[in-house]
Amino acid sequence: MSANQVALWYLAASILFILALKGLSSPVSARRGNLFGMIGMAIAVLVTLAVTKKVTYILIAAAVGATVGAFVARRVQMTQMPELVAAMHSLVGMAAVLIAASVVNNPAAFGIADPMPTGNRLELFIGSFVGALTFSGSVIAFGKLAGLGKKFRLFSSAPVLFKGQHILNLVLALMMTGFGFAFFLAGDKAWTAFLVMLGIAFALGVLIIIPIGGADMPVVISMLNSYSGWAAAGIGFSLNNTMLIIAGSLVGSSGAILSYIMCKAMNRSFFSVILGGFGAAEGAVAADSSQKAVRSGSAEDAAFLLANAESVVIVPGYGLAVARAQHAVKEMAQKLIAKGVNVRYAIHPVAGRMPGHMNVLLAEAEVPYEQVVEMEDINSDLGTTDVVLVLGANDVVNPLAHEKGSPIYGMPIIEAHKARTVLVNKRSMAAGYAGLDNPLFYLDKTMMVFGDAKKVVEDLVKALE
Secondary structure, three states, X not given: OOHHHHHHHHHHHHHHHHHHHHHOOOOOOHHHHHHHHHHHHHHHHHHHHHOOOOHHHHHHHHHHHHHHHHHHHHHOOHHHHHHHHHHHHHHHHHHHHHHHHHHHHOHHHHOOOOOOOHHHHHHHHHHHHHHHHXXXXXXXXXXXXXXXXXXXXXXXXXXXXXXXXXXHHHHHHHHHHHHHHHHHHOOOOOHHHHHHXXXXXXXXXXXXXXXXXXXXXXXXHHHHHHHHXXXXXXXXXXXXXXXXXXXXXXXXXXXXXXXHHHHHHHOXXXXXXXXXXXXXXXXXXXXXXXXXXXXXXXXXHHHHHHXXXXXXXXXXXXXXXXHOOHHHHHHHHHHHHHOOOEEEEEEOOOOOOOOOHXXXXXXXXXXXXXXXXXXXXXXXXXXXXXXEEEEOOOHHHOHHHHOOOOOOOOOOOOOHHHOOEEEEEEOOOOOOOOOOOOHHHHOOOEEEEEOOHHHHHHHHHHHHO
């Protein structure tokens, strides 16, 4: 295959990747976007194989990876998608590190002069340290999302904070940069500088993610997605692989844009996100709800309120995802609509454990997209809404976000507390992922309906018949 043909096919794959990103920007076109992405990646892989000499080893590795990926994809639940995404990011980061180490060890095997030119050294420095940050940071994110905090303190959903944390991060960052430049300026392989730089980068990845609380994890996922893309792009420059550069840059830039959007939604500083400096403040503790009383009711009581309302807004949360209740919720909504009730879904941009988590769940249940309303569009209507039904959400409807001194102060929320009546479904009165109690649950106009979301909604459906 000639160089011009390779370039043409890579261009086609790049266009498909761009179309994939465009499609993934909306739940309506997400399936089409995924299809474009898969076709583009298939083209990129096949062309790369066509110009690679030792195809056998690559095919073996690809077969192993495809087998593992297919097995995981068939078994993973929607609720486990966030930690799966974090795990995938870690693999991309480690791949960048291993490729960089291979290039340093044997530049000639990659078509690079030995000793390496300074330009290649700079590319390897950037790609490897970003890859190392991505790997260790993604491992921590995976542990937090998978609930490993009970066994290991580093994986706690609450922020892990200690005195002098940011100073330590700054010192390590300067040291990493210093050893990176030592590798960059060296005339030989400079293994010592390279390995020390990598070791510090791995440590920084841990230190950047541990101070981030559970409520901010969706932002972390998008941030790590961006990091993995830049790591791949950096290595692409070293390998002189146009496709890797383009794909990595697309992932990196789109992830950075998404992180920025998510930061605005969370009222967080974008630069603080990059530096791991956001999350709950040091010393913040969850409120004690042990002595507070709540008003609870049955599914039948809730059904009566819903059936006699003119307008209902449903707020889905992670509890709905855990129970896989989205199909039952759609059925309940259809019965309410048949009774003349105006039903809409209010979506918080960071509800769940990853960006767009709730949108994906509702799309899976084939909820009409015109019924799904984003937070900034629905809040102005909640004051005149008869009933807000909160299903497994906590932090995204917590009025503490309006109180100075709260760990989530400034975070935009779905203002469910403004509705005339609030129905809340939870398994128990346990605090949300951010570790905070929610004053919404104790309002006089709030009725709690305890139990598994799917079971409760199914009971609501029966009561509405």
